[in-house]
Amino acid sequence: MTIIWSLSIVFFVSCESAGDKRLDFALEQAGKNRIGLEKVLNYYQNDSLKLEAARFLIRNMPGHGGYEDDRLDSVKAVMKAAVELNIGGYLPDSEWKRKWD
The missing domain is CATH 1.10.287 (Helix Hairpins)
Structure with missing residues (x-):
């Protein structure tokens, strides 16, 4: 023991x-x-x-x-590309875009 x-x-x-x-x-x-x-x-x-x-x-x-550089944040990069390219003909309203920016 x-x-x-x-x-x-x-x-x-x-x-x-x-x-x-x-x-x-x-x-x-x-x-x-x-x-x-x-x-x-x-x-x-x-x-x-x-x-x-x-x-x-x-x-x-x-x-x-964490990252402070937006280029390293994959979600922000995808959302930015979607807004810039207006994928699917959908352009988010300004409030939605403001939250992602």
């Missing part, structure tokens, strides 16, 4: 250090947004459940960024 407890502790400690490494990596990759992410972590430091949720989200952020 002692062996099982010892292995469990080693397992959880190793998972914690791997999670910490991923958190550190995510914070390094955040660049100028790091300050904001650290503020979130500090804000939830007294609520262990919310702190772990924030840590989970931050650890999983790398590779899930």
